[in-house]
Amino acid sequence: MTNEKDDLPLSGVLVLDMCQFLSGPYCSLRLQDLGARVIKIERPGLGDLSRRLYLSDTEIGGDSTIFHAINRSKESLAIDMKSADDLAALKKLIAKADVVLQNFRPGVIKRLGLDYETVRALNPGLVYGSITGYGDEGPWVMRPGQDLLAQARSGVMWLNGDEDQGPVPFGLAIADMLAGAALAQGVLAALVKQGRTGKGAHIETSLMEALIDLQFEVLTTHLNDGRRPPKRSTYRSAHAYLSAPYGVYETADGWLALAMMPIDQLADVLGIEALAPYRGKTETWFTSRDGIKKIIAETLKEHTTDHWLSILEPADIWCSKVLDWPELLDHAGFKVLDMLQTVTRDDCVEIQTTRSPLRINGMRVRTDRAAPKIGEQSASIRAEFNL
Numbered sequence: 276m277t278n279e280k281d282d283l284p285l286s287g288v289l290v291l292d293m294c295q296f297l298s299g300p301y302c303s304l305r306l307q308d309l310g311a312r313v314i315k316i317e318r319p320g321l322g323d324l325s326r327r328l329y330l331s332d333t334e335i336g337g338d339s340t341i342f343h344a345i346n347r348s349k350e351s352l353a354i355d356m357k358s359a360d361d362l363a364a365l366k367k368l369i370a371k372a373d374v375v376l377q378n379f380r381p382g383v384i385k386r387l388g389l390d391y392e393t394v395r396a397l398n399p400g401l402v403y404g405s406i407t408g409y410g411d412e413g414p415w416v417m418r419p420g421q422d423l424l425a426q427a428r429s430g431v432m433w434l435n436g437d438e439d440q441g442p443v444p445f446g447l448a449i450a451d452m453l454a455g456a457a458l459a460q461g462v463l464a465a466l467v468k469q470g471r472t473g474k475g476a477h478i479e480t481s482l483m484e485a486l487i488d489l490q491f492e493v494l495t496t497h498l499n500d501g502r503r504p505p506k507r508s509t510y511r512s513a514h515a516y517l518s519a520p521y522g523v524y525e526t527a528d529g530w531l532a533l534a535m536m537p538i539d540q541l542a543d544v545l546g547i548e549a550l551a552p553y554r555g556k557t558e559t560w561f562t563s564r565d566g567i568k569k570i571i572a573e574t575l576k577e578h579t580t581d582h583w584l585s586i587l588e589p590a591d592i593w594c595s596k597v598l599d600w601p602e603l604l605d606h607a608g609f610k611v612l613d614m615l616q617t618v619t620r621d622d623c624v625e626i627q628t629t630r631s632p633l634r635i636n637g638m639r640v641r642t643d644r645a646a647p648k649i650g651e652q653s654a655s656i657r658a659e660f661n662l
Contacts, residue, residue, distance in 0.1 A: 395475060402478065
């Protein structure tokens, strides 16, 4: 670490991550960022399948960028779970761990003899975290716990895009990351209990539960408004349940985002006389939002984004230029956050990536070690723990 890892809250906590792909490794990444030591349990020769889950066509040092991003600073122990000797070694390590994470399909972990009830006998104080696609019962339980498919079943796709686009998925693996974040929250709470009482706990979540929780605001509305389905704007929709002018608008040279505000105020600041029929009629700002937004859009196309910002920002109108990644990375507002770090591996593989979003006592949490090769630390871990 480039800072004192001993100062981090989870210093001294040993996490065994038996997960693959994104959800479980996202949880262990968050724990690692807080100071935990994370050992990935991987199949010899094959490893975590996300090593070959390529984003675009980019590969670094034989592994995908997604693997590097989600597994920085972790160690890798190669374990063949079909080998009695390796399985015995893993159980010996579990007996010494503080946390174990797994995201196998329901039933698989029990067949391996690594389910919570079994390993709790080895380590009563163990915090055991499980992620599935859809829980451990019900008609979806054996369906693939894959992010896009979970989004499809969750209803969340009907909140994105314009009304005439049909269902629109998020452009990120939100189910995986939200489930991983939820599991990390539960694990942290269980570690507090472990520290107070010495007792462990089994923390469970699923991609579906995480996506349902993501929608708590709008689902609460749906459950109490006669169960009306969400209706997105047909023009530049940004939120199915918010009134005009909420959305993103084209300018003469780019794009401008406008958040919630009174239409009367916006009309005055921009001098849009065509908005006069909607003044003071707050209910129309939702029911007529498509027409209102089209009127605003015609005006905003007339000048540049910076021109509009010079008018809107002094008037305390909530707005922002829409940045792409090159613009973001070059902006002083991004640079001051110091969110980038470079991590390296012993074979000279070097990756630029992001850091933890947390600052602890003013300290930015960083690491200088890249994601491991398959079994890179196997020999040292076996020697250390006498496996």
